[in-house]
Amino acid sequence: MALGFALIYNTTRIFHVAHGIAYTGAAYICYDLLINCGWNLPLAIGVALIGAALFGVMVELFIYAPLDRKKASTLVALLASLGLYVAGVNTLALIFGNETQILQPNIQATHKFAGIILTQIQVAQIATAVIILPLFVLFLKYSTIGKIIRAVRDNPQLSRVLGTNPQRVRTVVFVLGSLLAGGAAILSALDVGIDPNSGLPALLVAVVALIIGGLGTFDGPIWGAFLLGILQSLVVWKFEARWTDAITFGVLILFLLFRPQGIFGKRGRVEESTT
Secondary structure, eight states: OHHHHHHHHHHHOOOOTTHHHHHHHHHHHHHIIIIISOOOHHHHHHHHHHHHHHHHHHHIIIIIHHHHHTTOOHHHHHHHHHHHHHHHHHHHHHHHOSSOBOSOOSOOOEEEETTEEEEHHHHHHHHHHHHHHHHHHHHHHHSHHHHHHHHHHHOHHHHHHTTOOHHHHHHHHHHHHHHHHHHHHHHHHHHHOBOTTSHHHHHHHHHHHHHHHOTTOSSHHHHHHHHHHHHHHHHHHHSOGGGHHHHHHHHHHHHHHHOTTOSSOOOOOHHHHHO
């Protein structure tokens, strides 16, 4: 979720609040196909991911791109994204209700590793992260489209002068970012279920992970999210789950005060920061 949000924000400078709807929408599509339509799990996951990608494309083509052509400010894009998120949450609530929906009602098989008991879906979550995250970082660093995305991130004007089509790059970025959000949502929903408001907490943690890891970086949010996950788990283990939000935003405040550029970010010059 953090990597998907970072991919969109670093490339377009849009605070994509509707990323939370790509998250919850994918999980609900998977739920509907799996539970109500009786599809098998791999096929339901595949269609849900396609739905998340199409949502990202439509948001870019019909909301952000027109605003960009009109030279609208980032605040206008933020308000449009926030409005879309609110509309999406209410639509999901009208269709599926506000109750938490469970994708895996049966008792899951468990696996024991060095005294740690993990369910089958939790093992799948770890395996997915271990496989996808390094591959995605390598994709961004060494593939042609990955290099173009990084070029647009670093200097959009120069990239346009050199022949890059910024609209195509933005579309690709929204597709990839939405796919990552959808995958994260499905993995989470298979473990603990999903409700219409699940997207905002996931989005906020993703934003905090991006700030901690370093704005402008693509691999920084991965480490920021890993740090937050460890800290939240320790808080649940030693204290109570209700303190996880406090530790999350407490860490954010500390970074904003003492290292605003994040772990891997670089402090720019004053005129760069102002820009």
